[in-house]
Amino acid sequence: xxxxxxxxxxxxxxxxxxxxxxxxxxxxxxxxxxxxxxxxxxxxxxxxxxxxxxxxxxxxxxxxxxxxxxxxxxxxxxxxxxxxxxxxxxxxxxxxxxxxxxxxxxxxxxxxxxxxxxxxxxxxxxxxxxxxxxxxxxxxxxxxxxxxxxxxxxxxxxxxxxxxxxxxxxxxxxxxxxxxxxxxxxxxxxxxxxxxxxxxxxxxxxxxxxxxxxxxxxxxxxxxxxxxxxxxxxxxxxxxxxxxxxxxxxxxxxxxxxxxxxxxxxxxxxxxxxxxxxxxxxxxxxxxxxxxxxxxxxxxxxxxxxxxxxxxxxxxxxxxxxxxxxxxxxxxxxxxxxxxxxxxxxxxxxxxxxxxxxxxxxxxxxxxxxxxxxxxxxxxxxxxxxxxxxxxxxxxxxxxxxxxxxxxxxxxxxxxx
Amino acid sequence: xxxxxxxxxxxxxxxxxxxxxxxxxxxxxxxxxxxxxxxxxxxxxxxxxxxxxxxxxxxxxxxxxxxxxxxxxxxxxxxxxxxxxxxxxxxxxxxxxxxxxxxxxxxxxxxxxxxxxxxxxxxxxxxxxxxxxxxxxxxxxxxxxxxxxxxxxxxxxxxxxxxxxxxxxxxxxxxxxxxxxxxxxxxxxxxxxxxxxxxxxxxxxxxxxxxxxxxxxxxxxxxxxxxxxxxxxxxxxxxxxxxxxxxxxxxxxxxxxxxxxxxxxxxxxxxxxxxxxxxxxxxxxxxxxxxxxxxxxxxxxxxxxxxxxxxxxxxxxxxxxxxxxxxxxxxxxxxxxxxxxxxxxxxxxxxxxxxxxxxxxxxxxxxxxxxxxxxxxxxxxxxxxxxxxxxxxxxxxxxxxxxxxxxxxxxxxxxxx
Numbered sequence: 001x002x003x004x005x006x007x008x009x010x011x012x013x014x015x016x017x018x019x020x021x022x023x024x025x026x027x028x029x030x031x032x033x034x035x036x037x038x039x040x041x042x043x044x045x046x047x048x049x050x051x052x053x054x055x056x057x058x059x060x061x062x063x064x065x066x067x068x069x070x071x072x073x074x075x076x077x078x079x080x081x082x083x084x085x086x087x088x089x090x091x092x093x094x095x096x097x098x099x100x101x102x103x104x105x106x107x108x109x110x111x112x113x114x115x116x117x118x119x120x121x122x123x124x125x126x127x128x129x130x131x132x133x134x135x136x137x138x139x140x141x142x143x144x145x146x147x148x149x150x151x152x153x154x155x156x157x158x159x160x161x162x163x164x165x166x167x168x169x170x171x172x173x174x175x176x177x178x179x180x181x182x183x184x185x186x187x188x189x190x191x192x193x194x195x196x197x198x199x200x201x202x203x204x205x206x207x208x209x210x211x212x213x214x215x216x217x218x219x220x221x222x223x224x225x226x227x228x229x230x231x232x233x234x235x236x237x238x239x240x241x242x243x244x245x246x247x248x249x250x251x252x253x254x255x256x257x258x259x260x261x262x263x264x265x266x267x268x269x270x271x272x273x274x275x276x277x278x279x280x281x282x283x284x285x286x287x288x289x290x291x292x293x294x295x296x297x298x299x300x301x302x303x304x305x306x307x308x309x310x311x312x313x314x315x316x317x318x319x320x321x322x323x324x325x326x327x328x329x330x331x332x333x334x335x336x337x338x339x340x341x342x343x344x345x346x347x348x349x350x351x352x353x354x355x356x357x358x359x360x361x362x363x364x365x366x367x368x369x370x371x372x373x374x375x376x377x378x379x380x381x382x383x384x385x386x387x388x389x390x391x392x393x394x395x396x397x398x399x400x401x402x403x404x405x406x407x408x409x410x411x412x413x414x415x416x417x
Numbered sequence: 418x419x420x421x422x423x424x425x426x427x428x429x430x431x432x433x434x435x436x437x438x439x440x441x442x443x444x445x446x447x448x449x450x451x452x453x454x455x456x457x458x459x460x461x462x463x464x465x466x467x468x469x470x471x472x473x474x475x476x477x478x479x480x481x482x483x484x485x486x487x488x489x490x491x492x493x494x495x496x497x498x499x500x501x502x503x504x505x506x507x508x509x510x511x512x513x514x515x516x517x518x519x520x521x522x523x524x525x526x527x528x529x530x531x532x533x534x535x536x537x538x539x540x541x542x543x544x545x546x547x548x549x550x551x552x553x554x555x556x557x558x559x560x561x562x563x564x565x566x567x568x569x570x571x572x573x574x575x576x577x578x579x580x581x582x583x584x585x586x587x588x589x590x591x592x593x594x595x596x597x598x599x600x601x602x603x604x605x606x607x608x609x610x611x612x613x614x615x616x617x618x619x620x621x622x623x624x625x626x627x628x629x630x631x632x633x634x635x636x637x638x639x640x641x642x643x644x645x646x647x648x649x650x651x652x653x654x655x656x657x658x659x660x661x662x663x664x665x666x667x668x669x670x671x672x673x674x675x676x677x678x679x680x681x682x683x684x685x686x687x688x689x690x691x692x693x694x695x696x697x698x699x700x701x702x703x704x705x706x707x708x709x710x711x712x713x714x715x716x717x718x719x720x721x722x723x724x725x726x727x728x729x730x731x732x733x734x735x736x737x738x739x740x741x742x743x744x745x746x747x748x749x750x751x752x753x754x755x756x757x758x759x760x761x762x763x764x765x766x767x768x769x770x771x772x773x774x775x776x777x778x779x780x781x782x783x784x785x786x787x788x789x790x791x792x793x794x795x796x797x798x799x800x801x802x803x804x805x806x807x808x809x810x811x812x813x814x815x816x817x818x819x820x821x822x823x824x825x826x827x828x829x830x831x832x833x834x
Contacts, residue, residue: 073754330800337490337756337796379754383747387804 001172002091007179010307012226014179015186015253022086022184025119027076029188031195032069033206036335041065041351042369045358055355063361064369065351066208068199068234070192073340073379077143079295080188080246080377081112081175087184088173089116097122102170104150104157106132107295108378109175114143125170127160135382176245177301186249192373193233193259200232207232209368226256235370236260236361238347240377241274241317242296244304250375251313259373262357263308263317264346266291272319273299278309292389293325295343295378318357320349326389328352332376333386341381342389347374418589419508424596427724429643431596432603432670439503439601442536444493446605448612448790449486450623453752458482458768459786462775472772480778481786482768483625485616485651487609490757490796494560496712497605497663497794498529498592504601505590506533514539519587521567521574523549524712525795526592531560542587544577552799593662594718603666609790610650610676617649624649626785643673652787653677653778655764657794658691658734659713661721667792668730676790679774680725680734681763683708689736690716695726709739709806712760712795735774737766743806745769749793750803758798759806764791 008014044060072080089097100123103113110126117124124145128137129152141147150160164170174181204210210232227233237254241247241263251261265272269289277284277300287299300308308314320328325342328349332340350357351372361370425431461477489497506514517540520530527543534541541562545554546569558564567577581587591598621627627649644650654671658664658680668678682689686706694701694717704716717725725731737745742759745766749757767774768789778787 078754333756333800334798337495339750339754339756381751383750383803383807386800387807390800390804 001088001174001178001180002096004179007091008183010179010182010248010252010303012253012256014183015190015249018087018090018180018183019187019190021090022083022187025076025086025116026083026187027074028191028195029071029074031192031199032071032336032338033199034067034069034336037331037348038066038208040331041067045353045355050355053355058355061355061358061362063358064208064365064367065358065361066369066371067348067351068192068196068371068373069336069338069348070188070195070373070375071338072188072375072377073338073344075378077108077111077115078378078380079108079112079341080185080375081108082115083187084176084181084184084245084249085109085112085116085173086119087187088113088178088180089120089122091180092171096171100125100168100170101173102127102161102164102168103173103175104128104161105175106136108380110136110140110145111143113173114140114145118144123168123170125164125168127157127164129157174301176243176298177303179303181245182249182252182304182307184249185246186251186253188246188375189237189250189253192237192375193227193254193257196234196371196373197227197232208371233257234259234373235365236262237373237375238262238264238350238357239375240293240296240343240346241265241300241304241308242343243298244274244300244308246375246377247314248304248307251307251310255313260315261313262315262347262350264350265296265317265319266293266322266325266346267319268292268322271296272317274305274308275317275319277305278317283309291325291342292322293343293346295341296346316357316360318350318354320346320353324349324353330390338376338379339381340376340379344376344378348376418505418591418595418597419513421596424508425600427596427599427665427669427720429670429673431600432607432666435504435507435597435600436604436607438507439500439604442493442503442533443500443604444491445608445612446488446491448609448616449488449753449755450616451484451486451753454748454765455483455625457748458484462770462772467772470772475772478772478775478779480775481625481782481784482775482778483786483788484765484768485609485613485788485790486753486755486765487605487612487790487792488755489605489792489794490755490761492795494525494528494532495795495797496525496529496758497602497792498525499532500604501593501598501601501662501666502526502529502533502590503536504604505530505595505597506537506539508597509588513588517542517585517587518590519544519578519581519585520590520592521545521578522592523553525797527553527557527562528560530590531557531562535561540585540587542581542585544574544581546574591718593660593715594720596720598662599666599669599721599724601666602663603668603670605663605792606654606667606670609654609792610644610671610674613651613788613790614644614648625788650674651676651790652782653679654790654792655679655681655767656792657710657713657760657763658682658717658721658725659760660715661691661717661725663792663794664731665721665724668724668727672730677732678730679732679764679767681767682713682734682736683710683739683742683763684736685709685739688713689734691722691725692734692736694722695734700726708742708759710742710760710763712758713763733774733777735767735771737763737770741766741770747807755793755796756798757793757796761793761795765793 102125104127114124130149247263268291271289271291273284283305328345519542521544531541547566664680685708688706688708690701700722745762
């Protein structure tokens with residue numbers, strides 16, 4: 001990548017500069033609301049649901065939560081990764097670009113870099129494990145990338161990667177551990193806050209706390225200059241964390257604003273490395289998990305860690321179980337009718353099921369509640385994979401169905417931002 | 418229902434009147450475009466793909482097709498049926514309303530009538546087969562309806578229905594065979610043509626034939642007064658047909674415009690009753706099919722038949738196989754990231770796979786091609802059902818994958834209308 005010493009500083013104005021660079025290449029993805037899901041999140045869990053969880057015996061929280069979903073599954077290549085890839089390329093000079101770019105990835109970053117490179121008219125070299133699914137290999141090749149195969153261990157991968165770099169001189173583009181990537185991913189937060197403000201100005205009833213013809217109750221940001229005076233803003237944004245490029249980018253973009261930033265990750269087989277690292281006050285550098293949220297199996301990188309471990313930038317990280325991820329995914333597919341991958345819904349799962357987060361919203365949001373931005377990060381899965389995930393006996397739907405029963409209407413109310 | 422003799426005449430102005438009545442109760446559902454799917458439809462099928470089909474040995478057609486998807490899966494209750502239900506109730510007088518309403522349905526019409534009745538503050542009585550899926554029974558009860566159970570034969574159903582009517586005096590609301598329903602469903606066509614015109618005016622490049630700063634090549638409608646002079650219009654709209662309420666409503670709404678209307682239905686086990694009826698010049702009144710497009714298992718009703726068998730209103734009906742429906746559904750879910758039920762995609766399947774339709778577009782659309790409105794009628798299915806549909810060995814994806822391989826980019830480009 002571009003020399004880290006030349007990178008823009010990790011602050012909001014740099015995210016704004018990144019946005020100006022990549023705007024023409026990425027979609028301004030829609031922001032959707034859902035009455036059904038917001039009502040669901042605003043209904044207390046039953047005490048029975050909490051049995052067997054860390055929250056057993058507690059009085060269920062009564063938060064008021066109103067969702068705004070930033071739908072990066074509608075982004076180019078079907079996921080947010082294209083933002084960072086385009087920004088990384090925009091930071092290379094002509095000479096560097098001429099060498100081509102290289103990365104190892106079997107997922108969305110591979111396709112993102114391939115598409116960005118094609119757009120720049122340069123070569124992308126992608127190292128993928130031999131065992132990658134054929135459709136992902138085909139998709140990456142479909143964007144014109146040169147694909148190299150390696151074994152599955154990180155040593156085998158590094159060996160092939162280094163060989164490619166030696167032979168081609170291509171510039172490495174890391175999937176998350178670089179300021180250029182972080183600033184690129186953070187651009188979604190700028191769009192989300194802008195779209196939110198537009199939506200609320202057009203239809204104040206979309207907000208849980210906006211009162212027409214009055215100042216927004218304590219929710220106008222006229223203190224720090226990040227927004228126009230009187231601009232409505234989200235109480236919080238919650239986003240998935242794997243390597244941490246996206247979450248740290250969002251935290252960087254929103255740092256000077258009053259919007260709180262939270263992270264969400266799976267807990268399965270220790271995938272909650274960021275949460276555990278924060279508790280231990282030390283970054284965890286190795287994780288081995290097969291969580292269904294396959295985009296979030298990576299431990300958090302060192303530069304993202306420096307950002308998300310700063311409480312003033314990221315207020316907390318919460319972890320959810322595989323069952324909670326599946327329950328959230330079922331809701332997004334069946335109720336919102338939006339097709340997402342499992343990694344995309346961990347933020348929603350936290351808002352629906354994590355009593356610590358829900359208690360926090362109850363305490364701080366009070367009777368008014370919180371407008372919460374939730375990042376749906378991508379939609380790259382298949383109908384066959386969905387079939388396997390929801391195979392008979394895999395889903396514990398009891399709790400979910402019970403909660404849904406309280407809800408009259410079965411619909412997504414979509415508002416494009 | 419309201420006395421048929423008092424119904425509005427089956428013409429465009431009545432659909433406009435219906436729209437004025439129901440507007441406040443229904444969503445103006447979004448219209449989405451997809452570069453990927455339009456490119457796919459504009460790529461000829463391979464001769465190998467046509468082996469074993471009625472088109473074997475023909476030269477594959479080379480149509481240019483540009484899709485505009487009317488997403489009624491984002492409608493209230495998750496399907497278009499709410500339009501007809503609200504319109505039917507709006508046509509009842511106070512005395513009639515006081516008696517309550519009744520229907521038999523195990524599907525979207527049940528939930529639509531239940532929600533509309535609740536909104537009007539009256540009782541909906543719904544007769545459902547005992548074997549209905551528990552989630553549909555729960556959803557219908559969730560809207561406040563009184564549910565009655567019957568056996569599965571039409572005699573058993575009728576018996577319970579008549580009993581309910583006798584005891585309660587409730588007014589029957591038929592799912593499709595009544596002008597009030599037809600005019601209600603037709604309202605989606607008015608929105609679609611309006612949204613299309615708005616979208617093209619804002620971004621002419623969304624149209625396949627609009628040329629900026631020029632008249633739209635032969636595609637302005639300034640002849641018959643249905644549109645403003647110079648208004649851009651769709652070449653065609655294609656919609657699913659089961660009982661025919663929706664298709665006949667659309668045909669009625671668009672009759673005086675230059676937009677051609679087509680119907681699409683499954684062929685499995687004779688579900689293509691409308692197509693076969695047109696060929697035989699006689700309505701087929703009985704069908705027994707278990708097509709996965711479960712909303713389209715019904716034979717076409719007598720009033721819809723009178724409309725769709727009028728060539729000047731509906732130009733033709735095409736039928737697709739179960740495999741083609743699954744292939745189209747896979748595309749909408751995985752590429753557009755939009756969650757739909759199998760019945761919703763039969764129109765898309767026709768545009769992608771039916772050589773007769775594709776040949777017609779090639780002939781009439783020529784080098785410019787056609788902007789085609791496709792109705793995605795609903796999204797009420799479950800992840801478990803999707804899992805079953807796409808279980809290993811069920812999908813013949815070879816042809817599909819081959820075609821997709823030609824396409825670089827894996828994304829939906831969504832434009833809200």
